[in-house]
Amino acid sequence: MIEPKIPRAEQLKNWAKEHCDTLNALKRLRDYNNATINLANPEKEEISKIATVPALINPAQPAWVKGKISINIDNKNTWYIGCSHCLKKVYAESDELFNCMHCVEKTAVGTPRCKMDVEIVDETGHIVASVFGLPAETLLLRSSKQVMELEQEGKNLPLSNINNRLQDQEFIVQLRSQSFTQQGKPTTSYTIISLHDASLYAITSKTIEHDTLPIQKKRICTEDEDNGDVTQKRIKKI
Missing domain, CATH: 2.40.50.140 (Nucleic acid-binding proteins)
Structure with missing residues (x-):
């Protein structure tokens, strides 16, 4: 299915357009490797x-x-x-x-x-x-x-x-x-x-709110217990 007309797909598409520069920069860095x-x-x-x-x-x-x-x-x-x-x-x-x-x-x-x-x-x-x-x-x-x-x-x-x-x-x-x-x-x-x-x-052992991505359900991510470092997050639906 190409460009499905459903709310979730539209939200993700709009989010990608708004963050186009960031996504292109990440592609150039190739951190996915x-x-x-x-x-x-x-x-x-x-x-x-x-x-x-x-x-x-x-x-x-x-x-x-x-x-x-x-x-x-x-x-x-x-x-x-x-x-x-x-x-x-x-x-x-x-x-x-x-x-x-x-x-x-x-x-x-x-x-x-x-x-x-x-x-x-x-x-x-x-x-x-x-x-x-x-x-x-x-x-x-x-x-x-x-x-x-x-x-x-x-x-x-x-x-x-x-x-x-x-x-x-x-x-x-x-x-x-x-x-x-x-x-x-x-x-x-x-x-x-x-x-x-x-x-x-x-x-990971504690949780904090995380609302960066367009989502339908509330999500939480864990926070490092010792120093509050949130640079690495574990995200899951609840």
Whole structure:
């Protein structure tokens, strides 16, 4: 249905027109590629034990877990060149301008991106997951470009040393899953959407009014209990 004549659609259309400049600025920043910015803090009851994480996670409600992370030391090719717009792997050089066949972006730039497999562990079990981009850089304490340059020099990442540093650190991790068939067998893989140092990550616990978006039902969002910081909000209908 194109441009449905219903009140909710008209409200959203008018809101988008009024905030056109802001929306265009956000599109240029491409913050939608940064899950750390987009995702709200989880509430305490939303953090699952690893043993309870389902094989198929609802795409609309990714799973949160808390645990320690170790990097698979057998990781090979821990970076790739991706499109600066859609982040998918491309055959281009770093900083090269090209037309992306995936997203049809005509001014895409070849951008190094980290990628590796990790294991997340808590007291109930473990999950193997892939991690890309900024979350991977958080674990390595290196930029994707630095990882690329290191391997191009014929050097290896000191993964054992990095794991030693990570062994006493816990993370709040958000996961999604993907189901596919491999060699005739159904298989599930997990990907880390975002991760945060558990000692620094505030869990939402209080509520404040929130009326920024055009809505039909009253909505509330949670506020950080310690410092009142409302820069990250969790919004839900009531």
